[in-house]
Amino acid sequence: MVKKVIRIILLNIFSLFPLDSRKIIFESNSEIKDNSKALFLKILDLGVNSKYKIIWPVENPKECKDAFKEYKNVSFVKKSKSGSSSLLFLYHCCTAKYCFYTHNPLGQRTREGQRKVFLTHGTPIKDTRGMFWPPYENTDIISTSEFAAYLRCKTFGGGDDVVRLLGFPRNDFLFKTDKGTEEYFDKIKKSKFIIWLPTFKRHNISVKRRDFDEDKNSDISILSPGFMEKLNNYLKAKDILLLIKYHPSQNLDYVSLKSYSNIITLTNDQLEKNNVDLYSLMGKSDALITDFSSVYIDYLLVNKPIGFELGDYKSYKNGRGFIVDNPLDFMPGEKIKSPGDLYTFIDNIFSGVDKYEEERIKLRNKMHKYVDGDSSERVLRYFELIN
Template sequence: MNKEAIMKMSGILSAVNKVIPKNPNKIVFYSNMGFRDNAKAVYDYLVSRDCSKYQIVCAVNDWEDFAVRPHPENVQFVSTGAGVKHFFTAKYFFFSFGKYPVKPSKHQVVINTTHGSPLKKIGNYLDDKDYNFFTYVLAASDFFAPIIQKSFGCREEQVKVCGHPRNDAMFVQNDALGQLGFETAYDKVILWMPTFRQSDFLGQDDIKAAEGTGLPILSDRKDMERVNEKLKEKNCLMIAKIHPAQDLSLIDTESFSNIKIVTNARMQATQCNLYELLSHADALITDYSSVYFDYLLLDRPIGFTVDDIDEYMNNRGFVVDDPYELMPGAFINTPEEFLGFVDDLLNGIDVYKEKRQTVNELVNKFEGGRDCERVLEIAGIEL
């Protein structure tokens, strides 16, 4: 059964779901944009423990890639279409990307783990659709709880304050740099995560694609070369992790010695977890991505490329009136300001530490490291 058919039959399927018995030991994970992020983090935590009493089904669009990898005997990987029947019989269901538009039975626990704390408008901030196909949805703090409630059009009691499960990976020793084939002898590592400028996958281009390098701020090759020379001189590496929806035909991936372009496909092929990679970053450069709320838990410098913030405000918009108040770091509008941020990092200048800590206390209720455990407690899954 395809997505369109399920959408048309949502009401009927929801009624049917109410009367189908649920297996109290069946857990389903769902994703239609690659098995990753918060739902994958909960799965990884679960299978790292003694979960043999549970039947675990992963209904994901890239199921064939995972099916050939080693996994516990009680785990099954199926397509998202084949996962529908498992949803109807499962007591527990987790999703981050996509969903089955079927209302949960009172005998089910369906958890929308989301894919981050939003700064940009999402859900009902943008339209008037029904997004409430879950028992609970996660929010990272009391500040975000009403924002999440409005975004997904749910009741207050459906919002559970809990850190994002994916953040646990930032607190575990790992070899993410080695997995990607990078040396580990750099004095500093900067992770740059630009929002996509043009997308074949989503069919959106409300932000004009940059010419030259295909990246914001350093769109001119000469500016990219200047930054590369600075990094080379100081034995530093900058990794530009490209958004999974980005049109990669715009990106120059090969020309710079100390600026390495990493795609989502490469991350998946090397089984490198983004949040493990974040743990190696001495600084983060991003824009309006939810990743920086997570990175605040590490209390390290953040730079914000805000060259198109007026365009964002006028088009998509933000969930708060003044996004700058939630952005505790240097604002980067030009190549010179980009270089200035890099210089400050290399010289140990950090003037935003106090503001980072203030914002972190607002947006993250928990310190991080036990978020998967908290999610399973919310679901009522015992190990």
């Protein structure tokens, strides 16, 4: 309570300082990732940082400073994932003209002239109502289409008057690659590549959070150790690679981290260690498996097959639930509820059978106004950061 009062006092004091029209601050849960990362990299690519000061609040400022030391006007300040912040972070929050964030709002709520831009981290079909800050704390909310914006504002309980249909910056990487991803992919590639991106079942920080109405011994019930061996042999016979990348919020105590000849399991830390961009890797895949993670909404842009692993569908529906009344109608792909269903999906990828393309395109057009890799530039142009 005392810390909260001190924080409010400091924010009010720092708000007396002039707003810096040449300062941009980013946030992505104390890391450099997601839509904020993509927009930041585009800023560096276009040289916008030669005219603007860029501020990143992160868990490890020194490590980030070393990684981006060749770029001018880029600074990193301390902000831990637990919520504690440095004085510099609070100061920049109050004085930056442009605040771009994906997980936690930046800026001072009542600061006139400040742009507080919620880039978001996906289009929800999961019911996340009650998990966000009031919509009036954002001056702008980025979305991908009118219907996607409707879903986002439904979770917020408002905000439709500040929605900007510009596309998500991270989706640009579905259409391009980078050196780190290219080198990693060359090491692992097979004749076909399927990427599996499950949503988290048990949170690694919010241990009391329960999105499902029941707990199981494994958070991906279909992937028992015994079945993983059989699945690997099946994939090996067809020269297919399956890469399972767990959600950054997943409690890793409840999933398998074992890799095989044709099954690789990865965490966020391992991706970063190998300098791999997840969305660039997704762009290289031949198909996606997920459950109800919003990542498949993004993947619609590349128009490749999607399999939906729904072993926990009823448990989730009876737990947190969905923001749409008929969630299965928003899943244009194979419904995987058993090992046999998974084998069928793999067979179809191997044989080039794609029964759901028409449904995917229909949903893609509903969820995306733009089908390209130019969202970052649209965002920068909208806020007049580039011409």
